[in-house]
Amino acid sequence: MGHVIGAALSGDVIFAEWATRAKIPCVGSVEELSSFLQAEPVDWIFSVANPFIVPPDVFGQVRQGAFNYHDGPLPRYAGTHATSWALLAQETEYAITWHRIDDGVHTGDVVVQLQVLIAPADTALTLNLKCYEAAIEGFRELLTGLAKGELTAYPQALVSRSYFPRRRRPDAAGCLRWDRPAQDLSAMTRALNLGPYHLNPLGLPKALVGDEGVTVRRLEVLPQRSGLPAGSLLEIHSSHWRVATGTQDVDVCFGSSDGQALDARALARHSNLDEGGRLPILSDDEARSITAAHELLAPSEDFWRQRLEQLRILQFPFLSSCVAEAPPKRQSSSWFMASALAKLSPNDRTEYLVTAWLIYLARITGETELQLGWTPESDRSQAGLKAVEVLIASVVPMEVTIGLAHDFEEVRKAVAAECAQLSEHASFARDLIARCPTLRGVEALRSHQPWPIGITITTDSCSVAGDLTTSQSAGSAPCGDLLTFEVCTQDGSFRWHFDASRLAPEQIDRMTQHLQTLLYGVTADAGQPVRDLDILPAAERTYLLEDLNRTAADYPSERCIHELFEAQVQKAPEAVAVVHEEEHLSYGELNARANRLAHHLIGLGVRPDQPVAICVERSPAMVVGLLAILKAGGAYVPLDPAYPSERLRQLLDDAGPRLLLCDAAGRAALGAEAIADLSVVDFDAATPAWADQSADDPDPHALGLTARNLAYVIYTSGSTGTPKGVMVEHRGMTNYLSWARESYAPTSSSVVSSSLAFDATVNSLFAPLVSGGHALLTKEGDEVEGIRSRVGTPCGLVNVTPILLDVLGQQLQSAGDASRVEVLVIGGEALSSSTVELWRQIQPAARMVNEYGPTEAVVGCAFHDIPADLSASTNVPIGRPISNTRLYLLDGHGQPVPFGAVGELYIGGAGVARGYLNRP
Template identity: 75%
Template structure:
């Protein structure tokens, strides 16, 4: 590399925030080349990247850089890192640091807050040389900053910010002209404030102090809404809670009442007596909102004339000491809390999360599998097994749980100290299911060490950090639903479950806490019985013991392969729940069963569309004539025949005719975009198309060029004089193993694919539906689902196989809830299908409560919200609600659930497998998951599709 081409690194800037950016920009304006920046926050790092300045991550990288590229100057601006002499001495002409206080007084951190607490009227900022002490180098520039009586930490910091930039300009000018005067600090006058130091009583207001002291405390701890508060919140101890002080105003008068007397209660504030003048106090919530002061008083059983607690000197010292003990660990916890996440526990039995919790504690268990282990090993085995179990049943491997930290043994027996400390902290463990148990145990042991080292954090940390303030769950005493606690109290004493509405001291999970006794290796559960059933706790105990036996039998296997299910539960899941065998006419085709119904009641009304009615006999005759025509055109079994029509009697005739001719209907919805229809036509390559004018327009002339078209709207159809008799399936070589339809998936997960479903699969589904819901000749079924969705198949064929009446909704009515309400009322509809998103609109429509004929509401296609199911029960109590689930690849539906009248669950289940269907819920590695846990749904049995059209690879 040409030495002349190498850049000249004249300066390096270290620091954070906009002040470091402003100083770096000023240096460049005054002729400095910024060769690199050591960025201690994202704000400065982003700026450096945009300015094409080399960004250094740490002091070690800086030292390496300076070994090869010495510079003239190092400028440290809002920089929390301490530089070693071997680093700053490599600056050829000097290294300088900015300090936001008047050195040698107010050395250390948070100088502006300490000056406000001391009620100073003058302040200053300082630029000084860096030496081997902290803030001890020679002063080169110092600029005075006046403190106003109303200044807060935020406003004083802004004044210092401006003074810092002007001071830096003065520094750069002195460097440029070679006239920079430096003088040593008078260290005899030095005062130093370490980072861990905290104000008196950690910000709790002591009402017997002067009003000026209380005002100074409140202002010194007010960093504004957008900046982190690195010290603590100003707060009052009100009842059992610490309430943040948003504003405190000193009044000109003194009431003469004892300090701490609550003199007046207003919506916006309280008036409180102090050691001198009275003060007005406004309160704020942890998310920064103003609190209703009257509601706060009511909640705390306070009235005008009540006295607030006054802290004694010893109590205040204990609170301060506790906070200072927690302070060095705050950055660790803040980083964890910024990654806040919770587990969704799969076994919830109710949605009553807003009801008061009913805490229960299970009897303790000493796992027999761990009998030969030491106490410490026993604890680690239990916690590791529990975490593996959670990963297995939730499908989540990066776990964050609530952990109850060890007690620090606070000296003051005071509620203020208890309120100060977070009762639960985040435990983090990644469970690698491919690893063995011993490797996971080591990870848990490492996390134990981290938790012991860092203890807990001040509870107001969340409210002090803008990045955490908006996370609602973190404002709770127990943000994590699942918690773990280690105790020295034996869990193994047998006894009945204990019930309470108050959380015990062991609880650190909002739903469930796993408690392990470190003395005897026992464990038990504390849980909210309003959301988690005791029988589920018993099952989890069995699961955990099964897993532990597997560990002791073979600890070297990947933890994903450890058995969780006892033999009885495994047999229940795999066999008992899948005992669905039922007889059905598996050898018959759909249209054959329709033809049997025609013979039973040929005059019965089969189809209603607007003013048109068709009897079973008429519908069958029309379909037969068209079917004979299609047979003459060469339709054969398994051949896809496209059909693109608006909803009308011709659509139903066309579907039946295709089936009778032996073909498989391929529905093309004319409401779809032309490109989507062309995609399906190109993939399926049908040789024949049944359509009407809407179908022609939707497909376009180009798509019609390669297919023979049968126009069902022609005035004199070619098949009008053909026989009305049923075609003989045997003569056509047609069996129930041939295709009934090919329906293309939505393509939401990739390219749409044509699922091929056979007659026998659809017959199984329809016969099951009849046994489950008992349709009869008096029933009226609404057909509104576009026929490109497989739900339409049961609307058409279940109705026509059972002798009921099919009412076709007008083409666009399925999107119009008002039209549907009117249609259901006028036609006395008894059975209708809705996807839940449409059901929401339907239930909100005027007149829905007049749909008194409606006996059955069937839902599928989307998850049915529990709140919507409960609304249907309230508004239409005479209507049965049925939730069905099934993919297009499995003959419409494979599971079913009927909503009970008293349903209050949080989740609507998809139910149990239908007839001749097997359902397995498996984890990512093919093992069955416990009943109610998260898993992949695997389907077997009569309904499974043959495969995808023209996709043998799938």
């Protein structure tokens, strides 16, 4: 109509996006609107379906007036949710109103009012749509009257005013009362049907069935009347129940909390209901109590909705490993007194215990923003009224941030503030989940106990005596699905309720000790940051730090790795050392070739700790090259010819070798430009330059070579940043291979299938060479088939990743092939039990070892022999430390975490690398 919209204030995202596209300035609050009006005067304000209350000092700034749209016939049906209240009153005629805004809510003079007829089948959704259509028509009329100056306003007859506040709720909060007329039940069902798209702030129509309030999706009034008592179940079908009421019979369809239709027959079975049974009839007093309870909680619904939208499930670390499908086994511990708190009052003890428990949770989970289940204080006036207990949530989310850098008193204040908030907002109606589209699809919220960990405060009289029991005293139902920490305010004692199918009683005892230790630390020094409070009793600390790390073992710590190989050469020079396709190389011949090349490298200037790059395909020449670099005192830098040229050049630039050993594949992968400034030793030369060199072992002493010099520099994958060159010394490599020789013996042979740039190759290649066995090199580019062909013949050791193991297992199984492997060493990523089970069928006699180790810890620092009766847990453990290695699990502040808790893995001992090349 030619008017200009000066600005829009809206809390609705879709409307705000439209306004932005239409180049209409948007303001986000009433305060912003006031500032805008001071700078840009306007003629009129129109408030349309507006959740904001516009105060007089704002609408008083406009030049000609402010008008509001109301979805009801003022002065009747003032307030909120007017359409629903009209349907509940079974009105047939209705209206919408445009009125002037004054100091009151919906009290200003009426300027436009248009009639809206209510049809018998109308719901709140359809009536709202009718009202919006009428509102648009009324707005045109309002604008026309304003433009022509012909607008007629008349005051409301406030004597006939009816007002519906936001917190008001319908009779029995929407629970159907079967002894009422069928038309009343129909009106209730339609009045509370606001559609699936937006928040329903009033409530849902519900039927009380057993211990549940089940949503009623649709109710149809039938023409007949059975004459049976109200609430009688006349018929049960998969789609609906037929129920007797105070007048005609009705057909009732049900819905789940996620908005889907419920199978009515299954619901009846679940509730032990049959045809001829009877649904509960609410008395007037019960209905009033239900209504009052919901109206009391109504102002807090936005608080709970926002909190539930931020649902967080805390992962508890101490779970048993094989309990995926185990049924719950509820147990309660005895009551405990925290002896460290003996001098405090019971109230202070309660606060200390709750605070300490939350600090402990933050410490063991590594999470500082906690959301737990909380048992709200029961409303004494409603105590014992089952219908109210069914309809109101018995567990609510407690949300608190634990500042681990703060002292105990600061954390205690934060916890006390959250407890005060929980007390203020009490609880929420259970049907809030189904009423809110943002919550409806969250599966966890459909449970009465969405949170695995809970806290409950009780005033019941407590007894410290007693052992673990399988029952709970009245009033102490657990609010955590897994674990509930219960504190008694009467004497400051505490106990645990837990699911013994997932948490062992021994773990409960350990947690009790941890909590007691933490509290002793608080009373001894309350001013220290809570991250530094000790939570481990002395015995557990010793077990974690010392007992689990008793790994000392003798190994030739002063010997270089090639010296261990040379010792095998002396023992059996004619024995086969390397097999590649049809080529067999003996220990003596391999050693002689390596020595000739080593002397050549020494002549080229190779010195201890000097990086020497090698980029060759898998072949005997590769083995010769590696041994030669080690014998010359250099540290080999493996480059895989299959890697992209850009990555290879990046590694060359970082390592900075002056010398490169390569073959045709290596040359092609690197490119002429990358190797232009390097001295290149070409394995494909027709007459090797080192052919006439000595076949004798170079003297490490003459070279100044010791076990503390570098054996190799191998690059990390770069998955967490730029690849880093890990510098590994001979002594670390010697320790690992000495352990492997003892742990994996006897190993007659080993399959070498992985890239030279992958440190697992250290095990598969060098373990047999220092043990008198032989290495079986698979063909380059055909590793899967190479391994498959090898495992079909007697084979000592195979190193493989879980992914490759799974592929191999499926191929062997489908082809009906057998596997004859002594030891499968699996590493590189998490190993699932399904892969293990597959291989148990193919090769039941094979020893399967899960080996773990980052590049910085020489192939493996931990190993786990997988038992034959492995349970169906998700992942196989990484196990215990290897010889001369120490493993620690520490929290983010360097403190050891309890046994079984979440922490970062720290590795110490002989196998730890010297550091990263060219880095601090």
